[in-house]
Amino acid sequence: MNFKLFGSALILSGTALGAGMLAIPMVLAQFGLFYSTLLMLVICAGTTYSALLLTEACSKTELAFGINTVANRTLGKGGQVITNALFYLLLICMLIAYILGAADLLKRILAIFDIEMSIEVAQIGFTLVASMFVVCGTQIIDKLNRVLFLFMISMLAITLIILVPGISVDNLTQVTNTDKGMLFGTSTILFTSFASMPVIPSLVAYNKEASRQQLRNMIIIGSVIPLICYLVWLYAVVGNLNADEITHFSNISDLIQTFSAKNEYIEIILSIFTSLALLTSFLGVAMALYNQNKDMISHNKVVTYVCTFVLPLLGASLAADQFLSVLGYAGVILAFLAIFIPLAMVIALRKKNTAELSIHTYEAEGGQLALGLTLIFGLLLLISQI
Numbered sequence: 001m002n003f004k005l006f007g008s009a010l011i012l013s014g015t016a017l018g019a020g021m022l023a024i025p026m027v028l029a030q031f032g033l034f035y036s037t038l039l040m041l042v043i044c045a046g047t048t049y050s051a052l053l054l055t056e057a058c059s060k061t062e063l064a065f066g067i068n069t070v071a072n073r074t075l076g077k078g079g080q081v082i083t084n085a086l087f088y089l090l091l092i093c094m095l096i097a098y099i100l101g102a103a104d105l106l107k108r109i110l111a112i113f114d115i116e117m118s119i120e121v122a123q124i125g126f127t128l129v130a131s132m133f134v135v136c137g138t139q140i141i142d143k144l145n146r147v148l149f150l151f152m153i154s155m156l157a158i159t160l161i162i163l164v165p166g167i168s169v170d171n172l173t174q175v176t177n178t179d180k181g182m183l184f185g186t187s188t189i190l191f192t193s194f195a196s197m198p199v200i201p202s203l204v205a206y207n208k209e210a211s212r213q214q215l216r217n218m219i220i221i222g223s224v225i226p227l228i229c230y231l232v233w234l235y236a237v238v239g240n241l242n243a244d245e246i247t248h249f250s251n252i253s254d255l256i257q258t259f260s261a262k263n264e265y266i267e268i269i270l271s272i273f274t275s276l277a278l279l280t281s282f283l284g285v286a287m288a289l290y291n292q293n294k295d296m297i298s299h300n301k302v303v304t305y306v307c308t309f310v311l312p313l314l315g316a317s318l319a320a321d322q323f324l325s326v327l328g329y330a331g332v333i334l335a336f337l338a339i340f341i342p343l344a345m346v347i348a349l350r351k352k353n354t355a356e357l358s359i360h361t362y363e364a365e366g367g368q369l370a371l372g373l374t375l376i377f378g379l380l381l382l383i384s385q386i
Contacts, residue, residue: 012222015284
């Protein structure tokens with residue numbers, strides 16, 4: 001087993017997992033499990049192929065450390081400016097969301113031990129500690145993320161052991177909202193829950209010696225792991241609680257509080273699990289933004305650090321209790337950046353380069369048909385927000 005590639009797949013999974021594990025049951029429970037599962041499978045397939053397109057663009061652009069360089073070499077100066085603007089908006093929105101969620105959980109965990117902390121101090125403390133690992137580089141994040149991810153999956157397994165006996169068939173079959181238009185409208189939040197796209201340029205550069213099959217497998221494994229976790233989590237939560245109750249939760253603290261009444265240990269277990277999910281997501285997205293700033297602004301660590309972490313921290317202080325709203329904004333930006341930009345990059349590269357590919361250069365399968373379906377997928381995501 002190539003542990004470097006497996007670790008990279010876990011970075012992809014960990015980046016996606018944070019927001020989705022918190023948002024999915026609160027968003028989908030009302031629509032029933034059948035249509036919720038079907039929508040999640042479609043979005044996972046679309047995001048996975050889009051990630052493969054971006055992998056192709058990055059692998060064909062030699063010595064590209066961030067999406068800034070990839071965009072410049074494939075889309076020209078105008079495309080580079082648009083890509084950078086969207087990329088910054090996306091990463092900042094996602095970091096704001098993760099800081100909000102992590103600070104809320106940190107405050108709750110400390111309250112268990114009778115330690116009071118303001119939400120502002122929790123936001124600053126989490127950001128300062130987590131950012132130290134980001135500054136150390138991709139290799140450190142890779143090794144740390146492996147440990148955090150395996151520990152997180154262990155917490156999920158323990159949670160399921162506790163929740164499975166309480167699953168009710170009636171709850172699993174409940175549907176309180178049959179409005180398919182509203183279900184379709186949740187697409188961008190779910191799309192954001194599979195958002196591992198920001199870390200792909202860094203990981204392709206990190207695995208520059210990988211073969212095309214290894215790059216493809218890295219993306220697929222990194223996409224399938226979150227899908228399995230989301231479905232298991234969704235079924236466990238819906239099976240234990242009434243759909244109307246889940247829908248009215250405003251944040252993860254409400255969900256944890258409800259489950260803590262059922263089991264005295266579950267509050268601690270769920271708090272640890274969701275904290276790890278947010279931390280792995282934060283590390284992945286922050287790594288992408290840090291490398292982007294280093295590629296575009298300055299290789300000075302102090303300058304890059306300030307540009308990477310101060311703005312999201314300020315945004316989090318202004319967007320209290322807006323976790324799901326921030327994810328919604330990120331989803332709209334992501335539809336452009338993760339679908340249309342890689343699509344344009346790949347079309348440009350395939351027109352310019354018809355030479356035989358090297359063993360280290362990946363090209364996404366599916367030809368023109370797959371590219372057309374990807375375009376339709378992106379347009380449907382935008383329509384879902386109208």
